[in-house]
Amino acid sequence: MKSRTLRLILRELSRPRSIWELIPRQDSHLEELHSIVGELLKQGYLEVKEGKLSLTPKGRDLARDLGISHRREGFFETARTRCVTLVSFLPEMKIYEMIASRRPPIRAEFDQGYMRPKDVFFRLVVMYERGDLEGAEIAVLGDDDLLGIALALTGLPRKVEVFEVDENIVEFENRIARQRDLKLEAHVYDFRRKLDGRWLSGFDTFVTDPVETIHGLKLTFSRGAAMLRDGGSGYFGLTRLESSLAKWREVQRMLNEMNFAITDLYPNFSVYPLEGNIGSYLESCEVYRAFSSLSWPPDADFYTSHLYRIEAVGRPKPLVAPDEEMMEDILHDEESWVTP
Amino acid sequence: MKSRTLRLILRELSRPRSIWELIPRQDSHLEELHSIVGELLKQGYLEVKEGKLSLTPKGRDLARDLGISHRREGFFETARTRCVTLVSFLPEMKIYEMIASRRPPIRAEFDQGYMRPKDVFFRLVVMYERGDLEGAEIAVLGDDDLLGIALALTGLPRKVEVFEVDENIVEFENRIARQRDLKLEAHVYDFRRKLDGRWLSGFDTFVTDPVETIHGLKLTFSRGAAMLRDGGSGYFGLTRLESSLAKWREVQRMLNEMNFAITDLYPNFSVYPLEGNIGSYLESCEVYRAFSSLSWPPDADFYTSHLYRIEAVGRPKPLVAPDEEMMEDILHDEESWVTP
Missing domain, CATH: 1.10.10.10 (Winged helix-like DNA-binding domain superfamily/Winged helix DNA-binding domain)
Known part of the structure; x- marks a missing residue:
């Protein structure tokens, strides 16, 4: 069972x-x-x-x-609406917002950018409703959103481990974890490197917002898959604006090959604010060259992503072996128009 | 474009x-x-x-x-919620409810069962938001839900064509269409038969609630795919209770092979009432043998399905050719526990 x-x-x-x-x-x-x-x-x-x-x-x-x-209540229905609500997690969200307001500055070289606090909590609510939060062991792969802190603040997961290439985020999260006695531990890890054997098959769920090149996606999902127990689940955001429908199909084929089924897919579920965030490096991106003649600077938070939930049918099969390295550029392809 | x-x-x-x-x-x-x-x-x-x-x-x-x-407004967000609302379509829903209250009785031999009127409209709202309703040519494949009537009542689609094996539903819908001057036409069609050449590549979107055997799914999606123009979209419900996660993965592999990407997937999006509906044939189903010793008759509407939206990357590729017939039993497999 x-x-x-x-x-x-x-x-x-x-x-x-x-x-x-x-x-x-x-x-x-x-x-x-x-x-x-x-x-x-x-x-x-x-x-x-x-x-x-x-x-x-x-x-x-x-x-x-x-x-x-x-x-707690996460999904509800009325006579005229179907909703996701974060009202059951407002106390945790207030603390999270206070903590996140002191987050380390984002680093363009890692293609960082974070979603709004409420989107972090909408994602958390989906995880809660789908049984992937309470009593779960969760791996967060890349955490510029500080989701690991939000998850741990609920006190519900058995443990949360964050794997992140940016040592500033790792230090920040570990400091918060110590101060608040959270079941949260962050580790410096560059996914392109081998995955340490002690993390293999050790988690119920992984969460990530992958770099959207095919190489980057394959690598990130492979690391996530390798960390999951049999039948484990995964959550990730994927955009339409940096990934064409053809790439979506390719990603889905890849996930299928890794033994995953998609169970949920919520459109436009996360919004990335510009200010102090992705707005700071837009002028080095293709999107600037393409659209700045129409209107500049951007007057709306245009960068949104879609939330996937996937679940392994039995054992997940990473396409990149845990001890394989992939040191090429995984940040850029011809569709990465909002990547510096 | x-x-x-x-x-x-x-x-x-x-x-x-x-x-x-x-x-x-x-x-x-x-x-x-x-x-x-x-x-x-x-x-x-x-x-x-x-x-x-x-x-x-x-x-x-x-x-x-x-x-x-x-x-109109279909999706909205507040500080604490993300919702789908049918409030913009309430006038149409009231008329629909009046019409649907006189629907033909369901027929167990076709594995019929209909969702609640509000679920018909939640689905319609998703179609509206995703640009698949206004100005679209829509094929409804099997229509015990009378979705075709709901779609046509909005006055938004360019045309709605219903393909349905049950001549009672076909006559009912055509009568309503004449009375109310709707852009709706229903045709008697058994998907297992060849698809008439005049329906090939003639639609922007198909909608269906397929029989959940692998044969039935393959056939239904193939008919839908054959009816779509390049880049067309499809909507369908699939359950978890009659389809295991392994089957979900197989369905997704099949859709991928047909050149589709999944773009949206909403869990528990349609509820099938029991009374005067699927409740009438439950005692002939496996679910009765399995669970009636715990509690009988059922005291809750337990049958729910999940809504998929798919979109073709270029030309959809049916796995069953339009002129191919498939006359075997497509209603039953070892997972069809709520099928008479």
């Missing part, structure tokens, strides 16, 4: 629900669910009373051991 | 916007956008005034000819 599935089911049964109420609150195929629920009943973690499944004391202990706490 | 891209750009420029405001309101790669905007300026459809792009009188004529009307 996948650890995430178990955590999801225990969380959703923290109040009694019928099997019919449970089905849409998790995402296993009915046959898998049937065997999981059967097993949990047999082992005495669940019981059925008047048509409702609920946790036994033994089940509640297991849920607690796995890091499950009270259910 | 793709017709959808042109329509999207003209719609978003119905009020003056800078190029920076325009970028996130469409989804071309920056290089494509650069060449499209350049071309539209050169041909006199657009002009630049004080850094804002706007339609010239000639551009406004073109927009009108392409079926563009005032911009």
